[in-house]
Amino acid sequence: GDSVTQMEGPVTLSEEAFLTINCTYTATGYPSLFWYVQYPGEGLQLLLKATKADDKGSNKGFEATYRKETTSFHLEKGSVQVSDSAVYFCASSKAAGNKLTFGGGTRVLVKP
């Protein structure tokens, strides 16, 4: 079945550091790919998405590129802030329907 694997955390960074969270997927066909963020005590918020190969999703300074050849969708941000501290989830969805398959999540802690 479909699956998503992302690097385990926690990832601890200083403010203004560069952030990378690795994500790879296995799926039949070509799924849409997403990054969701979960702040403490809250539900999931869509951060960015890419629906086909070579698409780049971007939002709030975060970027991820859909790489079909490496089945990856790594999340990057050039300069993190304390407010970026959260749990980040990589997810995939097949073209038909909306079922999301999530990775295990990566906790990011940004220190001042």
Added chain:
Amino acid sequence: DAGVTQSPTHLIKTRGQHVTLRCSPISGHKSVSWYQQVLGQGPQFIFQYYEKEERGRGNFPDRFSARQFPNYSSELNVNALLLGDSALYLCASSSRMTDGYTEAFFGQGTRLTVV
């Protein structure tokens, strides 16, 4: 407009009991999905309903059931609760089901603790 609302926000149940969780989707959204998020893990898909019909089911035992009402709200029912059912239960709504992805909006979840 109100987002996805779930109730209750927290509850504690005893092993063997039954629980009902409720979800109201965003106005105009016809699809509701349920996910279970065990502490420290990613959400796992339980059910999807669209236009009051079940359209998808994840790998969960028959103790889990759900339904969608004419106003598109939904209930998730869990019978014979086990300690392992302790989790955050998330509801997501989307406007429709299509061949392409339609964004899902998540509620804040119901935290279920089974003791």
